[in-house]
Amino acid sequence: MKVAVIQMNTKSDKEENLRKAEGFIRQAADNGAELISLPEYFNYMGEESGKIENAEQIPDGRTTSFLSGLAKEYGIFIHAGSIIEKYSNEKSYNTSIIVSPDGKIVGNYRKIHLFDIEINGVSSYMESNSIEGGDSAEIVELPFGKAGMAICYDLRFPELFRKYALEGCNVFFLPAAFTQYTGMLHWETLLRARAIENQCYVIAAGQIGSHLPGKVCYGNSMIIDPWGTVVAKAPEKESIIYAELEGERVQSARESIPCLTHRKPQYY
Numbered sequence: 001m002k003v004a005v006i007q008m009n010t011k012s013d014k015e016e017n018l019r020k021a022e023g024f025i026r027q028a029a030d031n032g033a034e035l036i037s038l039p040e041y042f043n044y045m046g047e048e049s050g051k052i053e054n055a056e057q058i059p060d061g062r063t064t065s066f067l068s069g070l071a072k073e074y075g076i077f078i079h080a081g082s083i084i085e086k087y088s089n090e091k092s093y094n095t096s097i098i099v100s101p102d103g104k105i106v107g108n109y110r111k112i113h114l115f116d117i118e119i120n121g122v123s124s125y126m127e128s129n130s131i132e133g134g135d136s137a138e139i140v141e142l143p144f145g146k147a148g149m150a151i152c153y154d155l156r157f158p159e160l161f162r163k164y165a166l167e168g169c170n171v172f173f174l175p176a177a178f179t180q181y182t183g184m185l186h187w188e189t190l191l192r193a194r195a196i197e198n199q200c201y202v203i204a205a206g207q208i209g210s211h212l213p214g215k216v217c218y219g220n221s222m223i224i225d226p227w228g229t230v231v232a233k234a235p236e237k238e239s240i241i242y243a244e245l246e247g248e249r250v251q252s253a254r255e256s257i258p259c260l261t262h263r264k265p266q267y268y
C-alpha cells in the first residue's frame with residue numbers, strides 16, 4: 001500500500017490551511033498514494049482562544065466534509081492527523097479521523113494523553129486548558145491490516161502501542177506537532193522504539209516551523225518500518241514523503257525475532 005505523509009506548517013487561518021492541505025492531497029493522490037496522512041491540528045494552529053471557534057462537529061463539519069469529498073474523488077483513505085472537535089463551550093477534543101474511499105469516517109480517535117508540561121526556562125504547554133482527553137483507544141481495519149491510532153504526546157506511552165500490537169495491529173498512526181526542543185531530543189528515538197518493540201510500521205506526519213510566537217514544531221515527519229528502519233524522512237520544509245507498506249516486512253521481523261510471542265507477562 002503506497003502511503004503519503006504530508007508535513008505542514010499550519011497557522012490560524014482555517015480556510016488557508018484547508019486550501020494548502022487540498023493541494024498536497026491532490027499532489028499525493030496524483031502520485032499514486034492510496035493512503036494520505038496529515039499532521040496533528042492540520043486545519044488550525046493558533047491562539048488557545050481560537051480553538052473553540054474553530055471546533056467542529058464530527059461528522060458533517062466543514063473539515064470532515066472537505067476530506068470526505070477528496071477521499072471519494074480519488075478513491076483513497078485520508079488520515080486527518082487531528083482536528084478540533086466540539087465538546088463544550090469551554091473545551092474541545094483533539095480528534096484524529098480516518099476517511100475511507102467512499103467518504104465515510106472509519107476511524108475516530110480522541111487524544112488520550114494531553115500535553116501538559118513545563119521544561120524550566122525552555123517551554124511550557126497546558127493542552128488540558130482547552131482540550132478534553134479521550135477515553136478509548138481506536139483500531140481501524142485498513143486494506144494493509146489493522147492500524148492503531150494515536151496523537152503526538154501519546155507516543156510517550158508504550159502501553160498503548162503494545163495493546164495495539166497484541167490486538168493485531170501492524171501499523172501505527174502518530175500525527176504530531178512535536179516541539180522543536182523535545183523533538184531534537186526524543187522524536188525519532190521514540191518513534192523507532194515503538195516500531196521496533198512492536199514490529200509495526202509507524203506513520204508520523206508532523207507540523208514544522210512556527211505557528212505562534214515562541215511555539216516552533218520540529219517537523220522530521222517520517223515513515224518507519226517494522227525493523228525500525230526510517231524508510232522516508234521529510235526535509236526541513238512543508239513537503240510530502242512516500243513509502244510502500246509491505247506485509248512481508250512485518251512478517252520477516254516477527255518471524256526472525258518473535259518477541260511478541262516470547263512475552264512472559266505472568267512473571268512481571
Ligand SMILES: NC(=O)CCC(=O)C(=O)O
Binds near residue numbers: 114176178
Ligand atoms: N502536541 C503534542 O502532544 C506535543 C508532544 C511533544 O512535543 C512531546 O515532547 O511529547
